[in-house]
Amino acid sequence: MSTVPLDERNSEGRNKARRKIWLAEVGWKYPLAVILIFYAVFPLLYVVSASLNPRGSLAGSSNMFSTFSASNFAALGETMYWTWFLNTLIVAGSAAVGAVLMGAAAAYAFSRFRFAGRRLSLTSLLIIQMFPQTIAFVAVFLLLLALGEVVPALGINSKLALIAVYLGGALGSNTFLMYGFFNTIPMEIDESAKMDGASHAQIFWRLIMPLVAPILAVVALLAFISAFGDFILAKIVLVSEDNWTLAVGMYQWVSNQLTSRWGLFAAGVVLAALPVLALFLSLQRYIVGGLTAGSVKG
Amino acid sequence: MTGESHSRRWGRMGGGFLVKLLLMGIVNAFGVSVILSAWQAQSWAILGVSVALLAIADWVYFSRRALPLKYLLPGLVFLAIFQVFTLAYTGYVAFTNYGTGHAGSMQQAVDAALIQAEKRLPDSPTYPLAVVRQGDEIGFAITDDGEVRVGTAEEPLSAVEDAAVGDGDVPTAVPGWEVIPRAQLLTDTTLQQLVTSLRVPVSDDAEEGSIRTREGSKGTIYSSSLEWDETGQTLTNTETGVVYSANDRGEFVGDDGSRLPTGWYVNIGADNFVRAVTDPSLAGPLLTVTLWTFVFAIASVVVSFAVGLAFALIYNDPRLRGRKVIRTLLILPYAFPAFMSALLWRGMLNAEFGVVNELFFFGSTIGWLSDPVLARLAVVFVNVWLSYPYWFLVSTGALQALPADTLEAATIDGAGRWRRFQAITLPLLLVATAPLAISSFAFSFNNFTIIYMLTEGGPAFPGNQARLGATDILISAIYKISGVSGGVADYGLASALSIVVFIVIGVISALAFRQTRKLEEYQ
Numbered sequence: 001m002s003t004v005p006l007d008e009r010n011s012e013g014r015n016k017a018r019r020k021i022w023l024a025e026v027g028w029k030y031p032l033a034v035i036l037i038f039y040a041v042f043p044l045l046y047v048v049s050a051s052l053n054p055r056g057s058l059a060g061s062s063n064m065f066s067t068f069s070a071s072n073f074a075a076l077g078e079t080m081y082w083t084w085f086l087n088t089l090i091v092a093g094s095a096a097v098g099a100v101l102m103g104a105a106a107a108y109a110f111s112r113f114r115f116a117g118r119r120l121s122l123t124s125l126l127i128i129q130m131f132p133q134t135i136a137f138v139a140v141f142l143l144l145l146a147l148g149e150v151v152p153a154l155g156i157n158s159k160l161a162l163i164a165v166y167l168g169g170a171l172g173s174n175t176f177l178m179y180g181f182f183n184t185i186p187m188e189i190d191e192s193a194k195m196d197g198a199s200h201a202q203i204f205w206r207l208i209m210p211l212v213a214p215i216l217a218v219v220a221l222l223a224f225i226s227a228f229g230d231f232i233l234a235k236i237v238l239v240s241e242d243n244w245t246l247a248v249g250m251y252q253w254v255s256n257q258l259t260s261r262w263g264l265f266a267a268g269v270v271l272a273a274l275p276v277l278a279l280f281l282s283l284q285r286y287i288v289g290g291l292t293a294g295s296v297k298g
Numbered sequence: 299m300t301g302e303s304h305s306r307r308w309g310r311m312g313g314g315f316l317v318k319l320l321l322m323g324i325v326n327a328f329g330v331s332v333i334l335s336a337w338q339a340q341s342w343a344i345l346g347v348s349v350a351l352l353a354i355a356d357w358v359y360f361s362r363r364a365l366p367l368k369y370l371l372p373g374l375v376f377l378a379i380f381q382v383f384t385l386a387y388t389g390y391v392a393f394t395n396y397g398t399g400h401a402g403s404m405q406q407a408v409d410a411a412l413i414q415a416e417k418r419l420p421d422s423p424t425y426p427l428a429v430v431r432q433g434d435e436i437g438f439a440i441t442d443d444g445e446v447r448v449g450t451a452e453e454p455l456s457a458v459e460d461a462a463v464g465d466g467d468v469p470t471a472v473p474g475w476e477v478i479p480r481a482q483l484l485t486d487t488t489l490q491q492l493v494t495s496l497r498v499p500v501s502d503d504a505e506e507g508s509i510r511t512r513e514g515s516k517g518t519i520y521s522s523s524l525e526w527d528e529t530g531q532t533l534t535n536t537e538t539g540v541v542y543s544a545n546d547r548g549e550f551v552g553d554d555g556s557r558l559p560t561g562w563y564v565n566i567g568a569d570n571f572v573r574a575v576t577d578p579s580l581a582g583p584l585l586t587v588t589l590w591t592f593v594f595a596i597a598s599v600v601v602s603f604a605v606g607l608a609f610a611l612i613y614n615d616p617r618l619r620g621r622k623v624i625r626t627l628l629i630l631p632y633a634f635p636a637f638m639s640a641l642l643w644r645g646m647l648n649a650e651f652g653v654v655n656e657l658f659f660f661g662s663t664i665g666w667l668s669d670p671v672l673a674r675l676a677v678v679f680v681n682v683w684l685s686y687p688y689w690f691l692v693s694t695g696a697l698q699a700l701p702a703d704t705l706e707a708a709t710i711d712g713a714g715r716w717r718r719f720q721a722i723t724l725p726l727l728l729v730a731t732a733p734l735a736i737s738s739f740a741f742s743f744n745n746f747t748i749i750y751m752l753t754e755g756g757p758a759f760p761g762n763q764a765r766l767g768a769t770d771i772l773i774s775a776i777y778k779i780s781g782v783s784g785g786v787a788d789y790g791l792a793s794a795l796s797i798v799v800f801i802v803i804g805v806i807s808a809l810a811f812r813q814t815r816k817l818e819e820y821q
Binding site: 127 | 314331332335336339341343344365366367368369370372373374376377379380381382383384385387388391396609612613615617618624626627628629630631632633634635636637638639641642643644645646648650651652653656657683687691740744746747750751754773776777780782783789792793796799800803804807
């Protein structure tokens with residue numbers, strides 16, 4: 001790589017040239033990194049500073065880290081924030097558990113049993129999962145209106161209904177991810193257990209599920225994050241304020257009174273985003289692997 | 299290891315079977331209760347579907363056949379109802395005029411028209427009346443020929459036994475109901491409003507009219523000035539003599555040219571699609587929205603891909619110290635919940651108080667989100683900020699998986715850095731990431747959250763009813779047109795536009811499949 005000119009024989013000159021090359025090849029990346037990291041991280045620093053700013057309004061939030069106070073965090077207790085937080089945990093948590101159980105069961109069936117219509121079902125799933133549920137939100141709304149007339153617990157403004165809607169998308173998006181992983185577990189394990197008298201349910205729950213635990217965690221996390229971040233379906237389904245999720249509630253804060261509730265919003269963001277951030281960073285490798293594998297593989 | 303020890307280890311199925319029985323018991327209880335209430339609400343479609351689903355579930359879990367279905371059924375049921383059905387139903391609604399003014403069946407429209415035309419007639423019979431309460435619900439109790447009858451807004455009048463009547467035959471005690479004393483009624487103004495606006499139907503048939511009261515002690519039968527002729531499908535106004543007849547657009551049109559406000563939904567063929575391209579107040583904005591949707595999706599993918607790839611090329615360098623730290627800091631925006639980032643940027647880009655203007659533009663008041671061009675730039679900028687880390691991660695992974703020997707061979711053959719990049723690195727990277735780029739495009743195409751959180755689609759185009767704006771993409775335009783969040787609803791048109799999105803996504807996915815295959819062959 002390095003082509004040190006021949007006339008520079010003394011070591012000082014050689015060092016100088018080496019530093020030059022280092023600067024040209026590697027060194028410049030550090031100052032650039034500072035700029036890029038500033039671009040990436042500035043909004044996050046800003047929201048932390050705004051959450052600590054006792055004035056609590058958007059005006060004046062630009063004096064970053066000038067004052068520190070936990071008043072915004074305390075003031076969250078007087079709002080519906082914690083109710084929304086809990087709702088989000090309930091909805092996204094149930095959606096994640098449901099998605100894992102249904103997806104794993106389906107992947108087990110596709111991976112272990114050979115039955116009529118297996119290929120056809122796999123292909124149909126592949127096609128269906130391309131069309132995200134959110135495009136059909138009008139029909140979801142109308143369906144829940146009709147269901148609510150019969151079963152109020154599954155109608156508009158019910159968290160249970162929203163969970164059910166999210167679960168509708170569970171099979172399509174997760175089965176392939178899991179199917180691939182299930183296929184990597186050798187059939188011989190099942191067969192020897194079967195010889196020993198294990199039933200299919202025992203094989204599924206006691207043998208396979210522990211072996212596929214990593215993919216279960218990834219699917220749970222992906223389902224949780226997607227329910228956590230969903231806005232359009234949650235906004236349509238959840239009408240009354242005490243049923244809202246964080247996405248709906250915090251949108252309402254910012255869209256109605258952007259300037260006056262800024263401190264509250266910032267504090268809410270910090271509290272809700274920190275766990276997600278931590279979880280995401282610790283599982284980063286699996287998530288990216290999951291995203292890649294889940295995209296268009298048959 | 300003998301066979302015996304194994305069988306002992308696996309044990310009998312006893313526990314599992316009990317759990318199954320318990321779960322199926324819950325499913326059956328729930329199913330039967332849904333079936334019963336569907337029967338009561340006369341929702342035949344829901345009734346039929348739940349009977350079928352319950353039968354299938356019981357068959358699958360109690361028969362020894364259908365083993366795969368035991369594992370597939372739960373997911374399939376949810377998939378069928380909340381995804382497949384809703385997609386199909388969208389297709390159906392797209393060809394109807396379902397929406398405000400056409401929200402129900404013809405019978406519902408007739409009932410609504412009859413109720414709206416209800417009047418107190420000079421010869422209307424009146425009855426002694428008491429206001430009654432059951433929890434939050436209020437109702438009327440009237441005395442008719444010595445018999446006390448009770449009803450609410452939902453439940454028509456029905457006779458109750460063992461009720462007591464006082465002076466002037468006014469009911470004073472009704473079993474199961476709390477009679478509200480007159481004194482309370484006179485002092486509580488909110489209750490008064492509820493009472494004077496309460497309409498208790500006489501029977502299930504809207505033509506029989508309803509009981510209403512003005513002062514809370516006498517109930518009068520209000521009957522409709524319209525008369526419904528079922529065989530001729532006409533409503534006749536008994537006062538003016540105007541005859542309203544049903545037309546094929548789901549409306550009642552009078553012989554004097556007037557129209558009743560309530561209609562029902564009917565199949566109107568491809569009219570919604572035609573309207574989207576010919577109605578002058580819709581076609582222009584929708585065309586702009588469609589073009590912008592493509593621009594937004596393509597720009598988002600291309601720019602974030604380029605940025606992410608550039609970062610990956612620069613920082614995937616083994617000579618660099620602290621690579622891990624740099625990498626972690628650079629992907630932070632991706633780990634941050636997207637809707638929060640969008641809302642956060644909305645505040646940061648605020649023209650008056652936003653930190654972007656104050657810190658980086660010397661306190662100017664640039665309308666990042668209120669100027670059409672700037673708003674579009676801002677939306678793409680924020681979306682790139684949100685999604686470049688994904689491409690950074692993906693590209694880093696792909697770079698590390700590049701065949702080292704190919705690159706080495708190229709170096710030996712005298713290929714320069716640029717030549718190696720464009721002849722080897724880039725093509726191999728594209729093969730690896732093309733499917734992701736296509737699904738990312740489809741995702742951006744429908745990224746409602748970022749648009750709605752950041753700009754709500756605004757700034758709005760002047761003079762269109764749905765308030766479509768410069769940054770609206772198709773899905774947010776559909777949201778506004780549908781009216782699911784209030785305002786004038788047009789489910790038909792919204793669904794028709796959803797179909798357009800379906801087609802676009804379908805075509806892209808089909809292309810994607812073929813393209814992936816081609817790229818792989820090329821490799």
